[in-house]
Amino acid sequence: MASWSTDDLKAALARDLPGVLAAYLPPQLSAPAEPRKKGAQAPVDLLSTQDALIHPHCIADVARYLRDTHSYTLLTNLTAVDYLRDNVIELVYHFARVDGGVLTVKTRVPREAPTLPSLAPTWPGADFQEREAYDLYGVIFQGHQNLRRIYMWDEFEGFPMRKDFPKQGDKYIGEGE
Amino acid sequence: MLKTQELQLNIGPQHPSTHGVFRLIATIDGETVIDLKPVFGYLHRNHEQIAEVSTYIQIMPFTDRLDYFNSMANNFGYALAVEKLAGIEVPQRANYIRVLMAELTRILNHAAAIGFMLNDMGAWQTPLAFGMREREKILDLFEMASGARMMCNYFRFGGIWRDLPPEFLPQLQGLMQGLPTFFDEFERLLKQNEILLGRSVDVGILPKEVAASYSVTGPMLRASGIAYDLRRADGYSVYPELDFDIPVGAVGDVYDRFLVRLAEMRESYRILQQVIERLPETTGGHINPAMASMNKQKSLRPPPGDAYGRVESPKGELGFYLVSDGSDTPYRYKVRAPSFINLTPLGDMCRGHTVADVVVILGSIDIVMGEVDR
Amino acid sequence: MSTENRGKTYTVERGATKLRAGQGLGTGLGVVIKHFADAFTKKLDSPEKTSGVFTVQYPEERLPLAEAYRNFPILLYDDASGQELCTSCFQCQRICPPQVIHMAQAKDPATGKAIPAVSAFVIEYDACMSCGLCAEVCPFDAIKMDQEFELSTDYHSGLTVDKTDLNRPISFYEKLAPTFWGEVKDGALKKLQANIKRRPGELGIAPQMLGKVPTNPETAPLELRTTT
Ligand code: SF4
Ligand code: SF4
Numbered sequence A: 001m002a003s004w005s006t007d008d009l010k011a012a013l014a015r016d017l018p019g020v021l022a023a024y025l026p027p028q029l030s031a032p033a034e035p036r037k038k039g040a041q042a043p044v045d046l047l048s049t050q051d052a053l054i055h056p057h058c059i060a061d062v063a064r065y066l067r068d069t070h071s072y073t074l075l076t077n078l079t080a081v082d083y084l085r086d087n088v089i090e091l092v093y094h095f096a097r098v099d100g101g102v103l104t105v106k107t108r109v110p111r112e113a114p115t116l117p118s119l120a121p122t123w124p125g126a127d128f129q130e131r132e133a134y135d136l137y138g139v140i141f142q143g144h145q146n147l148r149r150i151y152m153w154d155e156f157e158g159f160p161m162r163k164d165f166p167k168q169g170d171k172y173i174g175e176g177e
Numbered sequence B: 001m002l003k004t005q006e007l008q009l010n011i012g013p014q015h016p017s018t019h020g021v022f023r024l025i026a027t028i029d030g031e032t033v034i035d036l037k038p039v040f041g042y043l044h045r046n047h048e049q050i051a052e053v054s055t056y057i058q059i060m061p062f063t064d065r066l067d068y069f070n071s072m073a074n075n076f077g078y079a080l081a082v083e084k085l086a087g088i089e090v091p092q093r094a095n096y097i098r099v100l101m102a103e104l105t106r107i108l109n110h111a112a113a114i115g116f117m118l119n120d121m122g123a124w125q126t127p128l129a130f131g132m133r134e135r136e137k138i139l140d141l142f143e144m145a146s147g148a149r150m151m152c153n154y155f156r157f158g159g160i161w162r163d164l165p166p167e168f169l170p171q172l173q174g175l176m177q178g179l180p181t182f183f184d185e186f187e188r189l190l191k192q193n194e195i196l197l198g199r200s201v202d203v204g205i206l207p208k209e210v211a212a213s214y215s216v217t218g219p220m221l222r223a224s225g226i227a228y229d230l231r232r233a234d235g236y237s238v239y240p241e242l243d244f245d246i247p248v249g250a251v252g253d254v255y256d257r258f259l260v261r262l263a264e265m266r267e268s269y270r271i272l273q274q275v276i277e278r279l280p281e282t283t284g285g286h287i288n289p290a291m292a293s294m295n296k297q298k299s300l301r302p303p304p305g306d307a308y309g310r311v312e313s314p315k316g317e318l319g320f321y322l323v324s325d326g327s328d329t330p331y332r333y334k335v336r337a338p339s340f341i342n343l344t345p346l347g348d349m350c351r352g353h354t355v356a357d358v359v360v361i362l363g364s365i366d367i368v369m370g371e372v373d374r
Numbered sequence C: 001m002s003t004e005n006r007g008k009t010y011t012v013e014r015g016a017t018k019l020r021a022g023q024g025l026g027t028g029l030g031v032v033i034k035h036f037a038d039a040f041t042k043k044l045d046s047p048e049k050t051s052g053v054f055t056v057q058y059p060e061e062r063l064p065l066a067e068a069y070r071n072f073p074i075l076l077y078d079d080a081s082g083q084e085l086c087t088s089c090f091q092c093q094r095i096c097p098p099q100v101i102h103m104a105q106a107k108d109p110a111t112g113k114a115i116p117a118v119s120a121f122v123i124e125y126d127a128c129m130s131c132g133l134c135a136e137v138c139p140f141d142a143i144k145m146d147q148e149f150e151l152s153t154d155y156h157s158g159l160t161v162d163k164t165d166l167n168r169p170i171s172f173y174e175k176l177a178p179t180f181w182g183e184v185k186d187g188a189l190k191k192l193q194a195n196i197k198r199r200p201g202e203l204g205i206a207p208q209m210l211g212k213v214p215t216n217p218e219t220a221p222l223e224l225r226t227t228t
Helices: A006-016 A056-070 A126-137 B047-052 B056-064 B071-086 B092-121 B126-146 B168-190 B194-200 B208-213 B219-223 B254-281 B294-298 B338-342 B346-350 B355-365 B369-373 C023-041 C091-095 C133-137 C170-176 C178-196
Strands: A052-054 A074-083 A088-096 A102-110 A115-117 A140-142 B006-011 B023-029 B032-039 B246-248 B305-313 B316-324 B332-336 C009-011 C073-077 C101-107 C114-124 C143-145 C160-162 C167-169
Touching: A006 A052, A006 A056, A006 A102, A052 A056, A056 A088, A056 A102, A056 A115, A074 A126, A074 B316, A074 B332, A088 B316, A102 A115, A102 B305, A126 A140, A126 B338, B006 B355, B023 B355, B032 B346, B032 B355, B047 B056, B047 B332, B056 B071, B056 B294, B056 C133, B071 B092, B071 B305, B071 B316, B092 B126, B092 B168, B092 B194, B092 B254, B092 B355, B126 B168, B168 B254, B168 C023, B194 B254, B194 B355, B194 C023, B208 B219, B219 B246, B219 B254, B219 B316, B246 B254, B254 B355, B294 C133, B316 B338, B338 B369, B346 B355, C073 C170, C091 C101, C091 C133, C133 C143, C167 C170, C170 C178
Parallel strands: A052 A102, A115 A140, B246 C009, C073 C167
Antiparallel strands: A074 A088, A088 A102, B006 B023, B023 B032, B305 B316, B316 B332, C073 C143, C101 C114, C114 C160
């Protein structure tokens, strides 16, 4: 079987798992909360995507479906992206097949309550990656056995990769340093 | 029956066998490990966030420092991801030189990785010296081409920094003459050695299905019997034009990982032969003319969107996930580091083995902390 | 993509995993003994050889450095006129990934306008990562990579290097990297000539050359007094 394109994936999801695909909501681009980066033209709609966008609570079903029915056995990559202006954190999953082909599945959770089911019980490979997403972005993966900080020390406060984490200053080092 | 007590043993963070600043908390019962938790982050520098405030070309030298053994492979992965994001074509000659560098990197990494693994088994320094000798010769070549031995910073978007200097190919050919002798000697020295067999056969077995569910990649996954090689699966760059086989293991133990690495060096040698043969006939310069000036490189503004570019680095799948918002710095930059994810099954592999085996199993994963901690 | 015919998958040969005691050890020792013997007789001087002495007795013996070898950046000035090539265009400062280049642009004392010369230039060698991007980006070929690597010191602040210590004559760099300099020589010198005309007095002359070379008139011709 040839590897899938994004459209194949969306069609298959719509057919076999009705209700998992989330509709893309047009953003409210009226008030950019964050000062624009130098050189960026008009506020870019960062959230528009061609990839399959699913509801966060369905992620385990989709992952299991891709693995068992279509042999996308490797959960290659799992990453979080903070869209501060749109107030969401996007989780991006890459599933790969041994004979080639990688699929992107995205899901979005609100920044204040970034919670979604963990994949670690079925894919132990997601263990460290989910811990990384928790450590740096504060995403809570429900059902993860050991959701602790992985890079920062346990007492660290805040989630350093979030866009609103202060980039200057260090509360652990005094002013004199 | 003697009653024994569980004991928590701390290995590292400063320990010669942990390959860097890496700590293991082992719960042991007598000599048997019953639980093992890796602890890391000592080298964490938030590479990903540094990248978010750097322009695209400024990130290139930072990628060298991820897996400092294979800076060429890291450059390759990052360049590939940006080219995918910005839609930049790479000329054929540049592609061949890239593959040349990537395969040399694979040989030097595996030679050193086997050496370090043998170090961990107690064959202190002798096998490592064999591997390091060949590695030195390859590093000389890197220095000639890129100006640095380890932090090469050789790749640019759309090609490479400079074409190969005239004295490069003769020296490479000399190296190529010596490599088969090196492979044979290395194999004679180690393959049938009783100590290596005793320490590695049936140690740290990672069965096929378990390996897949742990998302491990690279020689580790192949040693478990899954022929997953991105050079074949993705066919990026000019790999579809090159002949090479994929060695896989039968059992998935430490010994298989060692054998797969040996075999991969030979396959890389085959690829190098083909590349050297074709290099004179390749067309296109060393860089896409549209990207040739540094001005273009530094003011690169990919269109908004995201891209996931990945290469088969010697340690496994090295992926770069980039999100662009149309400005000159990435909105999100994520590294899918192979040695980080290959570490996930460590606890499972070590359970039931002795403490001495833990060190060997860790050595067989071939980690580099610069990449694990990022 | 037809990748199937490009190679196969094969299982590595595990060989006998149980051996007669000493058998494999003997084979391995054979290799080691051969290398041990060669270590007294042969010198490993070309890449095709795999046995022999390959230790170099640094610092008495030194390996030749490749032309492309780069370590830390230096600034160039013209041998004859003592004029620095740098025009203070800030390109290198902007591209430097760890941000270790700092500079101040020279001002014409008469008009207060910026002129194409640099009045202060500092590189923090201790944090420079030797990436070479500054040398690559410089449009005036004023900053180049040196090959001096024996810089270890117990005096940390000495690694913040200013213009006087960064300056090297062009002839120095030409010796290091003849082909690299040959590629850019003509363009660089032409740009330098154009810039010299816009530098009044001592501005733009390398500090170590002051007094040895004639200075420009204190005021540059008015029509040239425009900023870059
Ligand atoms: S060294 Fe070159 S790039 Fe840097 S300010 Fe001077 S002229 Fe510009
Ligand atoms: S070599 Fe790289 S790090 Fe060093 S000064 Fe130049 S740009 Fe900066």
